[in-house]
Amino acid sequence: MAEGQVPKERVPWLLVIVSLVLMVAIGVAWNTLISSSIWLFYNPGAVNCSEEFSALPYLVMLLSIPIFKLLGRKAKGETLAYLYLASVFSSYMAVGYGGFRIPPGIISQRWLNPETISPLIPELLAPPAEISTQLISGGVPIPWGSWLPTMIYWWFLFSFFGIYMVSLGTIWSSQWIQVEQVPFPQTLAVYELYEQASTKRSLRPYVVGTVLGFAFQFTVFLIMTFPWFPDVYGWRTNTLCYGAGWIDSSSPLYGVAALAVFSKNPSLAALLYMAPLSTLLTSVFFNAFLFVATQVAYYAGYYTELMSLPGCGRAECGASGIEYGPPFKWGVVANMGGGLGLVTMYVFLQRRYLAKVARSALGGEGVGGEDRSFARMPLATAAISYVAIVVLLSTAGMGISSAVLMPVMVWVLYFAAIFVFGRTGYNAIGLGAHGMYWLRVIWPQLPERVDTNYALSTMLARQSGSDGLSQPWGGSLVSTFASYKFGNLTKASPKNLYYAMLVTVILVPIIWWMTLLPIAYSRGLASLPFYQSTTFVGDISYAANPESPWGGIALENMTGGPWVPHLLAGVLVVWALSLLHARFAVFPLDPYGFLLTFGTRSISEGIWVMVLAAYVLKLATLRIGGSKAYERLGVPVATGFLLGYAVAILIGGALSVIRFFFPF
Structure with a gap:
């Protein structure tokens, strides 16, 4: 190598592959025992x-940086970028809360619905009942010959879907990461750990935030786990599993029709603090509109059952609730029409x-400085990969x-979701x-008789195709953007990251299979805690029921009437906001804040509280101390809070795993 020449960056393949095996295997085992x-x-x-918050990347950074120092080497940003890549793909493709929906939800039809749905499932997708039901009790050798066709099919389908999403994400990555500089708050929070380890500035704001985040979340763990621990947050009273509270009829605020739930989770405020101020302002504005419009509609004769529906019922109960009920049908307007628009x-x-x-x-200049x-x-x-997916389906x-x-519309939904997630850290x-x-x-x-085509189309679209970024299909897309964001911060090669991602999405599904099957056959699902907490045994066949209002396809049953006009209205509103926001710099509202407000999960989880808190705190920081105070005080406290939050999640989960073997 010539003197002064910068060595060419190479993908640390051994590090990536070993990290993937460890993260996916340990993560899957962790989830089965928690x-x-x-x-x-x-x-x-x-x-x-x-919130789709992942603690695994924090663990990787917390372990990697000191290990490099012990080895007498400085943790290179490029190397950490590949470790982050492995951790974020593992999180969203394999070890998040959605990692056991599909294919387990398909396989479990063999024993959940042996007379109805099971006959519609080809043996290519799930072994015969006598083989599938062995998962429940275990204790027999794994019949690899019976499982191999199923494993290969799902491995191919998920790998090609991963390649498809990585490819589409790569096409857009230059525009998103380099030009628009989409913040990706969850990625920035992990990167800040590396920044704080390298900085010469005071660590006090970061440490204060870390202590606050850990104190909050570990206390929640103690409240949820040990009945004797004092309920200092009121977490056991009128609180949903995702940390949102509701008021009951004894409250003087019970008459506020739109007051369905309110978030108790300050980590949302920490994430939203890093969102663009225009998005927060837009959400504050439209949340005010939501409260006023809902109250007016209530007095006009709509939402007549709201006052008998406490908690999430006000938000989610079909045609009676705010999300789907007339006159607004916000779930159709925002989630469907808004995302499409x-x-x-x-x-x-x-x-x-x-x-x-x-x-x-075709031979012109490369985009983003990369070669042709x-x-x-x-x-x-x-x-x-698109052709392969169509053939496999x-x-x-x-x-x-x-x-x-399906591949096109799955991409549309998750791409729209990542517009909001990438700016706010929240999947609205x-x-x-x-x-x-x-x-x-x-x-x-809708058909009167369900066949294989209908059953597979609806169940796959309902689960893998729309139910969160921790589903492997959507997870591979958000992981692509997050990896490019981290790589941009650390100056890693986009080309090398792309190749590493392709290998990653091929490896993750097979590592998942090679971990889960031995666990199930050695212990039996029935003896594992997650048997009762995931859709491995949950009945996802409701999606294939044409009459079910919760299946997602019978929208007239969910909304109590026509829904296409509301979908078109959502498209038009978002088109208008997008054009105005793009063409006029002085226009204060953007489409992302609109969707952050009216998305069904935003209403169900009551994030309006944290949106308002984040807006007030960020505005005050910028007005009082300017960008310097925001960068040196606000961001370190917010990201430190998220680090403490992540550490508490990891410690709480680890203690729960230990309790499986040694109850206490």
């Missing part, structure tokens, strides 16, 4: 419903960027229309039965 009562909050992957308008506004990507693939050969790769892998018995549309619109409306193009009239 107490069902705290599983949603204390798994190492994505926790707390739409956001993606379609963004593609229109970025048509020149897409043209530049196409030209670079790299520009062609994501387009090629996106096309190849069709082979399983899905109709060609569903198989062709990408969790729930909101990615199924497109199936009504195929079934404008």
Whole structure:
């Protein structure tokens, strides 16, 4: 190498592969052993419903930085970028709260619905009942020959979906990360740990935030785990599993129609503090509108059952609740129409960027400073993986229309969700039965008799295709953007990150299988705490019931009437907000704050409290101390809080695993 020449960055393949094996294997084992009562909050992957917060990357950073120092080496940012990549893909593809929905939810139909749904499931997707039911009790050798076709099918489907999402994310990454500089608060919070370890500034704000975050979340763990521990937060009273409280009829505020729930989780405020001020202002404005409009609608004769529906019932109870009930039907407006409008308008506004990507693939200048050969790769892998997905879905018995549309519409929903998640750290619109409306193009009239095509289309769309970023399909897309964000902060090569991500999405599904099957056959699912807390034994067949209001496809049953006008209204509102926000710098509102407000999970989890708190705190910080105070005081306290929050999650989960073997 010539003197002064910078060594070419290489992917640390051994580190990436070993890290993936350890993270996925330990994470899956962790989840099977954790107490069902705290599983949603204390798994190492994505926790707390739409917060989708992952503690695993914090653990990786906490262990890696001192280990490098003990070895006499400085922790290089590029190396940490690959470790972060491995940890975030593991979190969202394998060890989050959604990691056991599909394929376990399909396999469990063999014993949950042996006469109805099970006959519709091909043996390629789930072994015969006599093999599948061995998972419940275990104690027999694993019949690998019977499981191999099923393992290979799901491995291929999830790997190709991962490649598809990585490829599409890579195509957009230059625009998102380098040009628009989307903040990704959850990624910034992990990176801040590396920054604090390298800084010469005072660590006091960061330490204070860490202590506060740990004190809050570990106290919640003690309250939830030990009945004798004093309920200092009122967590055992009128509090939902994701940390949202509600008022009962004894409260003087009970007459406020839109006061469904209010968040008790300050980690949301810490994340939202790093969101753009315009997004927070937009959400504050529309939350005020929500309260006023709901009250007016109540006095006008709508929402007549709200006063008999305490807690989440006011938000979620179908045609009687705020989310789906007339006149507004916000779940259709925001989650469905809003998400579709956001993606379609963004593609229109970025048509020149897409043209530049196409030209670079055909031999022009590379996008984002990368060479032309790299520009062609994501387009090629996106096309190849799309074809492979269609073939795999069709082979399983899905109709060609569903198989062709599903990859596209799954991407639309999760891409829209990441618009909001990437700016706020909160998944407002990408969790729930909101990615199924497109199936009504195929079934404008719902069938009287369910067949394999309908059952697979609805169950896959309801779970993997729309129910959160901890589902492997959506998880691979959000992990792609998060990895590029961390890589941009540490100056890692996007090309090398892309190759590492392709290998990662191929390895994660098979590591998951090779961990779960031995655990199930050695212990038996029935002896494991997660048996009662995940959809491995939960009945996801409700999605295949054409009459079920909760399935997601029978929207007229959920909303109590026509829903297409509300979907179109959502598209138009978001189009208008997107155009105004893009064309006029002085226009104060953006589409992301609109969706953050009216997304169903935002209403269900009562995040309006934390949005208001984050807006007031951020505005006060900037007005009093300016950007210097924000960067040196506000951000360290907020990210420190999230570190303490993550450490408490990890310690609480580890103690729960220990309690499985040594009850105390």
